Amino acid sequence: MSDFLNALFFQAGYNAALVAIGAALLGFAAGAGGSFLFLRKRALVADAVAHATLPGVGLAFIVMVALGADGRSLVGLLAGSALSAWCGLLAVEWMVRRTRLSEDAAIGAVLSVFFGLGVVILTVIQGMSRGRQAGLEDFLLGSTAGMLFQDAVLIAAGGAVVVAAIWVLRRPMTMVAFDPTFAAASGIDVRRVDLAMMGVVLAVTVIGLKLVGLILIVALLIIPPVTARFWSERAENVVWSAGLLGALSGWVGAAISASAPSLPTGPIIVLVAASLFAVSLLLAPARGVLATLLARRAFQRRVHRRQGLLAVSRAEPIHDPLTLRILTAEGLMRPDGVATDAGRAAATRISRDERRWSVARRLHHDTALTGRYDGLTPIEEVFTADEIAQFDAEFGTPHQVGPA
Amino acid sequence: MGAEFVQFSLTPILIGIFASVACALPGNFLILRRQALIGDAISHVVLPGIVVAFLVTGMVATGPMLVGAATAALVAVVLIEAVRRLGKIEPGAAMGVVFTSLFAGGVLLLEQSDTSNVHLDVEHALMGNLEQLIWLRAEGWGSLVDPVALSHLPPELARMAIVAALVAILTLVFWRPLKLASFDEGFARSIGLPVNLIGFGLVTAAAVGAVAAFDAVGSIIVIAMFICPPAAARLMTNSLGRQVAWSLGFATLSAILGYVLAGYGPIWLGANSSVSAAGMVAAVSGLILALACLFGPARGRIGMAAGG
Numbered sequence: 001m002s003d004f005l006n007a008l009f010f011q012a013g014y015n016a017a018l019v020a021i022g023a024a025l026l027g028f029a030a031g032a033g034g035s036f037l038f039l040r041k042r043a044l045v046a047d048a049v050a051h052a053t054l055p056g057v058g059l060a061f062i063v064m065v066a067l068g069a070d071g072r073s074l075v076g077l078l079a080g081s082a083l084s085a086w087c088g089l090l091a092v093e094w095m096v097r098r099t100r101l102s103e104d105a106a107i108g109a110v111l112s113v114f115f116g117l118g119v120v121i122l123t124v125i126q127g128m129s130r131g132r133q134a135g136l137e138d139f140l141l142g143s144t145a146g147m148l149f150q151d152a153v154l155i156a157a158g159g160a161v162v163v164a165a166i167w168v169l170r171r172p173m174t175m176v177a178f179d180p181t182f183a184a185a186s187g188i189d190v191r192r193v194d195l196a197m198m199g200v201v202l203a204v205t206v207i208g209l210k211l212v213g214l215i216l217i218v219a220l221l222i223i224p225p226v227t228a229r230f231w232s233e234r235a236e237n238v239v240w241s242a243g244l245l246g247a248l249s250g251w252v253g254a255a256i257s258a259s260a261p262s263l264p265t266g267p268i269i270v271l272v273a274a275s276l277f278a279v280s281l282l283l284a285p286a287r288g289v290l291a292t293l294l295a296r297r298a299f300q301r302r303v304h305r306r307q308g309l310l311a312v313s314r315a316e317p318i319h320d321p322l323t324l325r326i327l328t329a330e331g332l333m334r335p336d337g338v339a340t341d342a343g344r345a346a347a348t349r350i351s352r353d354e355r356r357w358s359v360a361r362r363l364h365h366d367t368a369l370t371g372r373y374d375g376l377t378p379i380e381e382v383f384t385a386d387e388i389a390q391f392d393a394e395f396g397t398p399h400q401v402g403p404a
Numbered sequence: 405m406g407a408e409f410v411q412f413s414l415t416p417i418l419i420g421i422f423a424s425v426a427c428a429l430p431g432n433f434l435i436l437r438r439q440a441l442i443g444d445a446i447s448h449v450v451l452p453g454i455v456v457a458f459l460v461t462g463m464v465a466t467g468p469m470l471v472g473a474a475t476a477a478l479v480a481v482v483l484i485e486a487v488r489r490l491g492k493i494e495p496g497a498a499m500g501v502v503f504t505s506l507f508a509g510g511v512l513l514l515e516q517s518d519t520s521n522v523h524l525d526v527e528h529a530l531m532g533n534l535e536q537l538i539w540l541r542a543e544g545w546g547s548l549v550d551p552v553a554l555s556h557l558p559p560e561l562a563r564m565a566i567v568a569a570l571v572a573i574l575t576l577v578f579w580r581p582l583k584l585a586s587f588d589e590g591f592a593r594s595i596g597l598p599v600n601l602i603g604f605g606l607v608t609a610a611a612v613g614a615v616a617a618f619d620a621v622g623s624i625i626v627i628a629m630f631i632c633p634p635a636a637a638r639l640m641t642n643s644l645g646r647q648v649a650w651s652l653g654f655a656t657l658s659a660i661l662g663y664v665l666a667g668y669g670p671i672w673l674g675a676n677s678s679v680s681a682a683g684m685v686a687a688v689s690g691l692i693l694a695l696a697c698l699f700g701p702a703r704g705r706i707g708m709a710a711g712g
Contacts, residue, residue, distance in 0.1 A: 043497040044441060099697050100705040104496070105440040105635045109693055112444075112628035116686025119531055119624060120666070120679045127670070127677035140530070141511055215448075216511075219504030226497050264515050270508035277501060281491050289490050 003259035008252070016258040018152040019144050019211070023250035023269060025159025026208050027220060031246025032166045033200040034221030035228060035239045039177035040197070044107050045092065046221040049198075050205050050214045051111035052088025053081035054118025057139050057209070058125055065128070074151045074210060077139075082206045088114050089198055142213030142266030144257065151210060158207035162200060163243075169196055170239065178235040212266040219270040220246055227277040230284035249273035301326055302376055306350055308332075312339045313351035353379050359391040407544040413667065415539045415558055420625070420659035420685060422564035423617035426571045427629035428655035430610040432648050435634045436586040441496070442481075442607055443630030445503040446614045447623035449480040451529050452510030453615075459517055466559070470615055477611035480506055481604075532622020534663065534681040537561070560620040567616040574609055575648075582606065583644055621682055628686035629655055636693040639700030658689035 003012070010017035037043050060080025065071040088110045095106035122136060166173070175183040176193040184190050201221060208217040228242035253269030282289050300322075308323040309332070318324055318337065327333035332343030339347065356379045361370045364387075372382050379388060427443065434440050450473040457472025480502055488498040541547065541556035548554070575582070584592040585602045593599050610630070617626045637650035662685030667678045697703060 038497055041494055041496065043494075043500050047441075047444070047500065095697060099639055099700075099703045101635050101638065101697075102435075102438050102440070104438055105435050105631055105638075108440045108444055108627065108631035109635055109690065112624065112631060112686050113690025113693070116624050116628055116680075116683040116690065119683030120687055123678075123680040123683065124670075124675075127675065127679070216504060216508055218500060219508060222497055222500035222504065226491070226493055226501050229493070230491065262515065264511060267508035267512040267515075270504060271512065274501070274505035274508070277505075281487070287492070292490075 004255055007255035007258035012255075012258050015147070015149060015152055016254075018149070018156055019147065019258065019265075020251055020254040022152055022156035022159055023211060023254035023265070024247040025156055025163060025250075026204065026211060027224070027246035027248070027250025027253075027269070027273075028243040029159050029162035029166065029200070029246075030204045030208065030217070030220035030250075031224030031228070032239050032243035033162065033197070033204050034246075035225035035242040036173045036177040036197045037201060037221065038225035038229070038242075039174075039235055039238065040180075040194075042103070043222045043225075044104065044218075045089075045198075046201055046205065047218045048088055048092050048107040048110040048114075049085045049201055050217045051118075052085045052091075052114040053205060053209060053214050054084075054115055054139070055121050056080035056082065056084025056118075057136065058118055058121030059084070061125060061136060062121070062128075074148070074154055078154075078206050078209065081139075081209055082202060084114065085202050085205060089202065138213070139209050140213050140215055141264060142209070142211050142216065144211065144254070144265045145261070147210065155207055155211055158203070162203045162207065165203070166200060166239075166243075169193075169200075170236075173197055173200075174235050174239060212269055216266045216270050219273060220249070223270070223273040223277050224249065227273070227280045230280040230287045245276055246273070249276060299376075305330070306376060309343070309347040309350045310354065312343055313347035356388060356391045359394045360387075363391070363394070407542070410542045410545055410547060411540065412538050413663065414542070415561055416534050416537045416681065417660055417663050419537050419558070419560050419564050419620050420534055420663055420681070421656050422561075422568040423621045423625060424629045424633070424655035424659045424685070425652055426564065426568040426613035427610075427617055427626055428633040428651045429571050429575050429648070430606060430613055431630040431634040432637070432644070432651050433582055433586045433606055434610060434630065435638060436644075437603070437606075439495075439607070440631050440635075441499060442610060443614060444627050445480060445484065445499050446477045446611050447618055447626045448503040448507040449476045449510070450615055450618050450623065452476055452506050452513065454529070455510050455513045455517070459513065466563075466619065470619060473615040473618065474611060476506070477615060478608070481607050481611070528622070529618075530623050531680055532618075532620065532625065532682045534621050534625075534685075535667075535678065537620065564616060564620050567613060571609055571613050578602070578605070587644075621685075624682045624686045628689050629658070632686075632689035632693045633658065636689075636696035636700070639696040639703040642702050654689065654692050658685050658692060662686070662688040 006012045007016055007020065010020060034043070034046065037046060057077050057080055060077050061071040063080070064073060064076050069076070091110050092103070092106045095101050095109070096103050125136065172183070172188050172193045173196065175186065175188060176190050177197070180190050183193070204221060205214070205217050208220060212220060224246040225238065225242040227245050228238045231241055232238050249269055249272040253272040254265060256272070257263045257265040257268045280288065285291050304320065304323040305326050308318055308320075308327045311318050312333075318327070324333065324337070327343065328335055331340060332346055333339050357373050360379065360383065361373060364370050369382055431440070431443065434442055453473035453476025454469045456476070457468045460472075461468045483502045484495070484499050487493055487502060488495055491498070493501075537558040537560055539547075539553075539557055541553045543553070581592070581597050581602055585597060585599050589599055614626050614630070617629070633651040633654035634647070636654050637647045640650045641647050663681050665688065666681040666684035669684075670676070670678055
């Protein structure tokens with residue numbers, strides 16, 4: 001535990017602290033960048049981009065070894081991966097634009113074919129006598145073990161640059177993600193903003209390769225935005241809270257993995273993000289499962305209460321157990337099924353409300369107002385006192401219901 | 405084409421063909437229903453399935469692992485649906501959340517459990533071992549009628565053949581409802597077809613095909629075969645029947661050409677070691693798709709210049 005706290009507060013050594021900062025920055029960039037994709041309903045494009053990095057990593061290694069350099073230079077490998085991911089992205093774009101294949105088919109085709117090519121190139125490297133492939137498999141699932149100091153610096157710095165780029169482009173990217181037609185009408189070049197968005201996703205993927213690995217980087221681009229969506233309706237809030245959720249996942253995940261060397265970094269970061277998602281799915285106000293259930297229950301109670309009181313006002317017997325329970329619990333009805341004074345008063349009010357509504361719906365031609373009749377909304381919330389007085393004039397004064 | 409071919413190439417190629425066919429068949433309908441990436445999702449969640457099966461049974465046995473993988477695939481499909489409905493999230497994002505999380509869980513379990521002494525690792529799961537499914541006891545074409553040699557066929561061959569046949573029979577039996585539900589869901593619903601059930605049955609068949617193929621050839625081939633041959637076939641014709649036929653042809657061609665290129669291509673180029681067969685099969689299917697994108701007679705959308 002103390003190992004974990006040390007790692008969490010950057011006390012577990014310089015390298016580990018740098019990795020944690022890098023992971024947090026990467027998480028922020030991934031969350032914020034991914035939310036533009038998510039709002040644009042193109043979340044899985046990231047999957048194609050990520051898988052398309054593999055052949056680039058392999059080819060860059062071969063080229064570097066052929067030039068007599070160290071094949072494991074992270075900068076070189078990342079440059080190669082960016083190049084091939086860009087090709088993958090272009091291939092998806094091209095297929096969607098030029099053929100009748102849908103985007104998901106294009107994504108699937110690119111990710112499987114590029115990944116297959118990458119694996120072929122990796123086996124070529126395994127067969128090479130020179131320059132051993134040491135560590136190339138780390139790009140599949142990510143690893144901080146054996147990470148050099150300058151690798152950690154590269155990841156932290158790259159993450160910072162991407163976050164800065166998102167900050168600069170936040171306005172146009174939010175507009176395009178949320179409403180491309182409106183953005184185009186406002187004079188924004190949607191195609192160029194889309195390209196910038198893809199550039200951000202590409203940068204996040206490439207920087208995250210060493211840390212999280214190409215199969216799991218998709219998770220960081222998708223899960224935080226979906227999580228953030230539970231907490232806010234506003235596009236801009238979604239972007240920044242997705243960034244914060246991603247940063248939290250990266251930071252906590254890196255700390256957990258630093259405190260227990262046998263825990264691989266990438267999967268841990270993803271699982272932290274997934275836990276945040278699960279909690280939000282259940283507990284978020286307004287959109288969470290629990291909130292929805294509570295709202296449904298409250299609605300059901302209101303319906304039963306109102307129908308029960310209407311039955312009282314018509315002096316009809318009530319048989320529904322839930323209705324009986326609700327009315328007795330509120331003291332509107334005695335356990336033997338006879339309405340109390342308070343119950344009869346409430347019944348009178350509700351019956352009057354019903355009759356006012358029926359008059360309102362007959363007289364009033366503004367359907368925007370009468371359309372709000374749902375059997376639950378009190379008429380006072382929709383019409384003014386003057387208008388209600390008019391409706392009352394239609395059916396005379398209210399009268400007492402039930403046995404006098 | 406002598407004894408060596410029968411020994412080292414015949415069975416892997418046949419297994420590759422059966423696996424490709426078992427994936428490409430349901431892939432045709434998944435593509436029409438815009439669920440192409442279900443194959444991708446399923447092949448990712450198979451990993452936690454087999455890891456859990458290994459942890460429960462403590463051994464690398466095919467039966468439990470297939471059960472574990474199939475269970476995981478169904479769990480994933482149900483979870484995706486639950487996230488989509490409960491959270492009101494678009495299908496792509498829901499899928500992304502579920503399969504990446506499950507895959508991460510699988511990797512973590514794998515790293516945590518003591519599996520170092522068994523042949524169970526992520527790379528193996530991704531790349532399969534098509535090259536190792538050879539028929540050592542074969543001594544030539546004559547072995548095909550030799551019961552002793554036949555009993556030493558790799559077990560994956562029979563398993564994959566049965567699954568491919570099963571998927572093919574199911575496709576034939578449910579051809580009409582599948583076609584209707586995939587092309588015009590509203591109409592299919594209106595004439596009383598259980599559209600949701602058909603969709604679930606399709607995904608289940610896809611999962612069965614994916615799990616069986618995954619066991620034999622790894623997930624790269626599975627994902628590629630779900631999408632590339634049907635997508636290429638879709639660009640060749642406007643008739644579903646012909647599309648399925650084209651896709652089977654493309655799948656078979658990818659399996660054969662990919663295996664041959666992986667095994668002999670490097671030797672022709674003067675290198676002395678072969679490359680990943682699974683990767684090469686996927687690459688060849690991609691090449692076929694690229695050609696179909698460029699020259700396929702029905703490649704354009706209706707109303708586009710290329711005709712439709």
